[in-house]
Amino acid sequence: MEIINTMTRAPRRFLPVLTLPNAILALFVMAALAAPLLAPQNPYDLLQILGWEASSPPGTMSGNGYRYWLGTDGLGRDIASCILFGLRISLLVSVISAAVAAALGLTLGVAAAYFGGWVDAVIMRVVDLQLSLPTMLVALIAIVTLGPGVDRIILALIIVQWATYARVVRSVALSEAGKPYIDAVRTMPLSRGRIILRHLLPNSIAPAITLLPIEIGHAVALEATLSFLGLGVPMDQPSLGSTVANGFQYLLTGQYWISLFPGIALFTLIAAINFSGEDIRRLWDPRSRSL
Amino acid sequence: MTAENHTAPLLEVSELSLVYRGASRSLPIVRNVNFSLDHGEVLGIIGESGAGKSSIGNAVIGLLAPGIAQTAGTIRLEGTALEAVDGEARRALRGRAIASIFQDPSSSLDPLMTVGAQLDETIAALSPELSRSDVRARAIQLLERVGIPDAPRRHHSYPHQLSGGQRQRIVIAMALAGAPSLIVADEPTSALDATVQKQILHVLKGLVQDHGLSILLITHDMGVIAEIADRVVVMKDGAVIEQGATAALLQAPQDPYTQRLLAAVPKLRSVHPDPASPGVGAREPILVVENLSKSFGGRSILDLFGAGKPHFALRDIGFRVPRAGVLGIVGESGSGKSTIGRILAGLESAEADRIELDGQRCDISHRNRAGSLLGRVQMIFQDPSSALNPRLTVAQALTECARATAPAGEDTSQAAVRARVIETIERLGLQTLHLDRFPHQLSGGQKQRVCIARALLARPKIVIADEPTSALDVSVQAEILALLKETVAENRLSMIFISHDLAVVQDICDDVCVMRNGRIEDYGSSDFIFGQSENPYTRHLIDARPKILAA
Numbered sequence: 001m002e003i004i005n006t007m008t009r010a011p012r013r014f015l016p017v018l019t020l021p022n023a024i025l026a027l028f029v030m031a032a033l034a035a036p037l038l039a040p041q042n043p044y045d046l047l048q049i050l051g052w053e054a055s056s057p058p059g060t061m062s063g064n065g066y067r068y069w070l071g072t073d074g075l076g077r078d079i080a081s082c083i084l085f086g087l088r089i090s091l092l093v094s095v096i097s098a099a100v101a102a103a104l105g106l107t108l109g110v111a112a113a114y115f116g117g118w119v120d121a122v123i124m125r126v127v128d129l130q131l132s133l134p135t136m137l138v139a140l141i142a143i144v145t146l147g148p149g150v151d152r153i154i155l156a157l158i159i160v161q162w163a164t165y166a167r168v169v170r171s172v173a174l175s176e177a178g179k180p181y182i183d184a185v186r187t188m189p190l191s192r193g194r195i196i197l198r199h200l201l202p203n204s205i206a207p208a209i210t211l212l213p214i215e216i217g218h219a220v221a222l223e224a225t226l227s228f229l230g231l232g233v234p235m236d237q238p239s240l241g242s243t244v245a246n247g248f249q250y251l252l253t254g255q256y257w258i259s260l261f262p263g264i265a266l267f268t269l270i271a272a273i274n275f276s277g278e279d280i281r282r283l284w285d286p287r288s289r290s291l
Numbered sequence: 292m293t294a295e296n297h298t299a300p301l302l303e304v305s306e307l308s309l310v311y312r313g314a315s316r317s318l319p320i321v322r323n324v325n326f327s328l329d330h331g332e333v334l335g336i337i338g339e340s341g342a343g344k345s346s347i348g349n350a351v352i353g354l355l356a357p358g359i360a361q362t363a364g365t366i367r368l369e370g371t372a373l374e375a376v377d378g379e380a381r382r383a384l385r386g387r388a389i390a391s392i393f394q395d396p397s398s399s400l401d402p403l404m405t406v407g408a409q410l411d412e413t414i415a416a417l418s419p420e421l422s423r424s425d426v427r428a429r430a431i432q433l434l435e436r437v438g439i440p441d442a443p444r445r446h447h448s449y450p451h452q453l454s455g456g457q458r459q460r461i462v463i464a465m466a467l468a469g470a471p472s473l474i475v476a477d478e479p480t481s482a483l484d485a486t487v488q489k490q491i492l493h494v495l496k497g498l499v500q501d502h503g504l505s506i507l508l509i510t511h512d513m514g515v516i517a518e519i520a521d522r523v524v525v526m527k528d529g530a531v532i533e534q535g536a537t538a539a540l541l542q543a544p545q546d547p548y549t550q551r552l553l554a555a556v557p558k559l560r561s562v563h564p565d566p567a568s569p570g571v572g573a574r575e576p577i578l579v580v581e582n583l584s585k586s587f588g589g590r591s592i593l594d595l596f597g598a599g600k601p602h603f604a605l606r607d608i609g610f611r612v613p614r615a616g617v618l619g620i621v622g623e624s625g626s627g628k629s630t631i632g633r634i635l636a637g638l639e640s641a642e643a644d645r646i647e648l649d650g651q652r653c654d655i656s657h658r659n660r661a662g663s664l665l666g667r668v669q670m671i672f673q674d675p676s677s678a679l680n681p682r683l684t685v686a687q688a689l690t691e692c693a694r695a696t697a698p699a700g701e702d703t704s705q706a707a708v709r710a711r712v713i714e715t716i717e718r719l720g721l722q723t724l725h726l727d728r729f730p731h732q733l734s735g736g737q738k739q740r741v742c743i744a745r746a747l748l749a750r751p752k753i754v755i756a757d758e759p760t761s762a763l764d765v766s767v768q769a770e771i772l773a774l775l776k777e778t779v780a781e782n783r784l785s786m787i788f789i790s791h792d793l794a795v796v797q798d799i800c801d802d803v804c805v806m807r808n809g810r811i812e813d814y815g816s817s818d819f820i821f822g823q824s825e826n827p828y829t830r831h832l833i834d835a836r837p838k839i840l841a842a
Contacts, residue, residue: 180678184742187636188695188749189666202682
């Protein structure tokens, strides 16, 4: 007899490691790490830049003996090299800020859930306040008061991001903290720190892990926006965002390549990070590992 | 309808096979199951978890879980094979010909809609031609039929304003909305107290007798089967082991599995009180509790104005736990029995005149304060799946406990602790190979053994077992109970055993406390409570137990 039920769909059991997004992401990371080896030109080194070759269209041969596959920008920097070096800055800024923000948000969220009372009230009111301010505004104020620089950008992104983690993690930790296994360890003479770090935190971390790649993508975009506005990383350290911003004024005169190619790279990077996020979450869960 | 259809049974399941299709392998869930159900009959399907009984119910309703497919066999409703019916027509059958009742009434009702609105919606969906006032009149009629008092008023209530039993009545009323001929009831009373369970079964019985309904009753509880089923199908591992008329099957089960299942059901013994038996308090107590009270609320500023009255969860509780003995605390849900356990385990604070553990006064007014009960009392929880950290292996969980509770000066080296852990789990019927497993890789019974091991490794003065068997299958329940009894006797442990099941309490306890609404209603030695007590509430609880057989 044929299979009758049409709703049948076997759940995915295997852990896909080699999917397209993961492969693209790995490629991006490797390209960023190997940028000095791969890039034909170092866009930070003014001596390598030929000013008279500014705004060359894609495919032009350079006087230095290599081809500008993606063209050059208004200063004569090779766009392909700018993308490779820009990736480094973008990934560095976003990964560090997202990781620190996650650690901070996790700790505060779990602490709020476990202790409750006034600890909870104080932490969560700060979170509410933080989340009610527009992200861009908080970042702008932080940059304006702290001054420009890569480290300041990272700090600004942490300030913007930690509250999201704290809120998401607290709600999960709250329900985990009410489960009998937490009661069971509370009947033993264990320190609170140990109960929180060994028992409560690892079981409350899943939403933060899901959030992490989304927030890394978000951080890349935010850094790009800040750079685009001229408040991001300094001009002599091109990130993907500032390279897109560089080309903005040339778009109207038909020199599309200066903004377009870094833009495509930015989009692909963020998309790859977001798609890989779900796999990372599944790897974390012991229940999905052993099936 | 042809004459031939009238002779066919209402529901006929033949050679039904269900298979779970995973990515790597297919797993048979149900194999070649045959049974039939006539008009006005109640057929019970009984089996332990994983027996495939719920999947059969879902197949009859036409709502198989994703991944499960019907690979063989037919399900005929009044002669029509349901497999031949297309999706749209199948959907039309649900509610009209076949309706369903699920286990937990709180999760099968929408908390944001009044029960009346939900009932109206169901009726309107099944008979669109009715006017709004007709729908409402029908809804109220249905509410009255399932025994909801003051139906027009209850029509406006939200689910949380009703008791568990009333909620299940509403679910039954919704199932009746399409005037079905068959109701599939999957564990309809498992989430309810014994007295409420009896009422719900009575409602279902009434429907069968007065309206000629048929019920396919899926349950793990022999008591429920004995109460209302006309015929029983016993299932194990997806196959039918035995079927027949209820009375005959209960009296003389043929298959050894059925016999074991029946034997495992805890039964109340009839007690012939021995006037010479020692009364309560004759033995030296290890724990003395006097005037224990716990209140919620009443700490707000409104108190100054005489507003917010504190609500007492427990009031004037006093008892003694005999050394190396077992005190049972029984009561229905909400009676405060679990709260006592949590207070004594140091998880909640409360007020008391005197708490004395092993001759030492204890302070329970604050959690985690020196001199509290923390660490000297261990708990065994109801649901072993949630009582173990899912991210720690058995070895990690037990080692942590053994280390944390080791008295000063004891050898806490890796090897010494591991040896102690292994010794403990082997005594509890586990093996070394279980040490590296995660909780989800163990069965329910094994998980509960790990929880018992954890409690023992802490070398507590008292173990509190809060419904330690009610989340387990009947046969596993019996094993765990026997194990607890043995452990208590072997280690001269003292235990507080909290349960709603009187038979289990009688089996294991020396003294018994009957709780109701946060107070002690009746207290005495086990023989006294079950044999002599004339307290009406105690008698009521004893009578509410489904009688399996007057064996």
